[in-house]
Amino acid sequence: MNRLRTVLLTIAAMGVLAGLVGLAVVFLGLFNTSAQQGHWGVTNWVLHTTFRNSVELRAPPPSAVPEDLEDPALIQLGARHYDSACRMCHASPGEVATATIASMVPRPPQVEEAVAPWRPEEMHWIVEEGVKMSGMPAWPDAGRGDEVWAVVAFLTAVQRGLTAEDYAQLTDTAPGGYCAGCHGPQGTPRAPRLDILQPAYIATALAAYRSGARPSGIMSHAISRTDPARDGQLAQELSQLPAPTDGPEVPVPEGAEALARRGTADIPACLSCHGPNNRNPLIPRLDGQGRDYLQQQLILWRAGKRGGGERSVLMHAAAQGLTDPQIEALAAYFAAREP
Template sequence: MSRLRVIAVTLAAAAGIAALAGAAVVFLGLYNTSAKSGHWAITGWVLHTTFENAVELRAPPPKAVPDDLEDPALIELGARHFDSACRMCHASPGQVAGATVRAMVPPPPQIERATANWQPAEMHWIVEQGVKMSGMPAWPAEGRGDEVWAVVAFLSAVKRGLGPADYATLTEPSPQGYCAGCHGRQGTVRAPRLDILSPEYIATALRAYRTGARPSGIMAHAISQVDPAADARLAADLSDLPPAPRDENGQAPAADAEAIARTGSIDIPACLSCHGPGNRNPLIPSLDGQVRAYLEQQLFLWRDGRRGGGARAVLMHEAADALTDVQIRALAAYFAERGVPDRNDPE
């Protein structure tokens, strides 16, 4: 028998033995899957090292990190989502998770430890993608990496030293309920105003978030906390919420912003023809006085084909398709500054 043939037979025999051993492990239950038995030390090292290298390889480039991660409003939005969706596993700053969570294999790292060794781009990849063979889920909305930066802004603040008192202030419950924590007067100026929207429009949006027709990881989690049977009543209550404080750091509208808002075509109406003060259709949202950052985000989503929900989704995509980044920011600032009477302010 030639040397090459001996090597081939040996390798085939080894592969066969490995296959039999693997089958025995799978079908005879030889591998102990009990969480109490934990991992071998070498197994834990291999998994964590693989995880670290996978994140480093796949994280967005540093130039993809937004410039506004230290914006208090963005940090607050991320903190409120973390408090509702993530705190049960990672605990809040200065606190520890419950005994049941600490018994997980592997246990989720406490929030200060979880943020200590990662850069913002790497945090973004972890939050958006999740981690296999752990309890860390992926972001619950496909294609909404833009939302993840709010959580990254909060995590980065924790890394910089955000403590228990700061966290308590950021996540203080609203007396007007769970939704008002972001959308009410105590809420973040990054969340949209609801007092300028009709109950019919809000109810439609809630259904779209619930079904995934309008993808949003933040709202997918928020709506999961609400009984579907309560959507109509909730929509009516939300339209009566007092608005969050105005964003005093917003940019001034560009000189040509109104011209952009008034420009349309035979196939695509101008922004103001549908969203202007003459709008009487409750399913078309009013934009006057809406939050600038929110308007920017939605226009980018429409333009990039990542926004769904509503009967006019195709029209809105076509209307935003040709807008440049500069025009989108100009339009957002223009409508935000048009303003509406605030019926909730005391006279």
């Protein structure tokens, strides 16, 4: 009994001593926070091992990885966002980070080094959740993990050997500048065409992205680079972007038109609001819009993750009962129509 008591007292004394040492480190400034010194080797090992195991524990299952991860349009969208939001720390393929970034502790790894050990589902968790105490931010809008797959598609392309020339082609914004990179004639079909939308609708969408009413990590980053006072002028300029180059012909499933014309006593048919007779500048025209974009928006409406616009409640209700095949049919139907 005396021996047990001695052991317990020793453990308690060690705990008190450790607490006092910890308080001294915190309040007396004994721990050197200088980035010039870096971490001890054992500290690096502890941090990286903890990080590795944390990601493995929390990453989604491999079954969550989309089948279209090698879609060039998805890779292009991810590359453009990476170029604007991530390149300053992780550089681009074949590029050397600046001396300032190389002096960070911990140092952000070059993109090729950063992606090397990870599977797609693990990269998704890292990009979406971020990493504490590393400077790696979380995705700007929680709940939009669907957007994160675009960045993962780009990162997996880097794993497969994406070259500096490939990267330059994917991220080229000429002609038209930053916004035209995704929405202009050489943009990605994963982003909406703006030439078929009214300036009033585009301005409403910009305001919704800026306020968070319409969640999007990609667009909240993009809109943060613009002056709110210029939203009206920017909307006018975006509506005048040239039409994108013609993409592949979109096959329309049988029964798609009947579905677009179908409505109920409470919910009007798609064509009654979005068809050629639409004269409301705040209701978007859908004829000629990208199929992939329309499909994703309907999925977001159905899941309750889409906001913004004067008829949000109605659109949530309209999408609730749609099945995946019906969403695919409606997206193909409007995409195949002449704008």
